[in-house]
Amino acid sequence: MDKKYRILIQEKNCKQCGICSYLCPKEVLAQSVGECPTVVNPGACIGCRLCAMRCPDFAIEVEVVQE
Ligand code: SF4
Ligand code: SF4
Numbered sequence: 001m002d003k004k005y006r007i008l009i010q011e012k013n014c015k016q017c018g019i020c021s022y023l024c025p026k027e028v029l030a031q032s033v034g035e036c037p038t039v040v041n042p043g044a045c046i047g048c049r050l051c052a053m054r055c056p057d058f059a060i061e062v063e064v065v066q067e
Helices: 018-024 049-056
Strands: 004-009 060-066
Touching: 018 049, 049 060
Parallel strands: none
Antiparallel strands: 004 060
């Protein structure tokens, strides 16, 4: 079965920069200007972790929830 992922966003650490939602290749994250991202399409996540790696504030974690 395909892997599934859970994206955890710690809003208290997020500075709403938009990098994560801009970089996500699968449009898993949606974000309005001045707001934290929200996970709108978790099933599309491919676990690339670009969002987590590029977040300047370490506000995102990506977990494997199903192998
Ligand atoms: S791990 Fe990759 S596909 Fe999943 S939300 Fe982050 S950037 Fe998007
Ligand atoms: S990259 Fe990090 S700090 Fe920037 S909007 Fe995304 S979660 Fe927030």
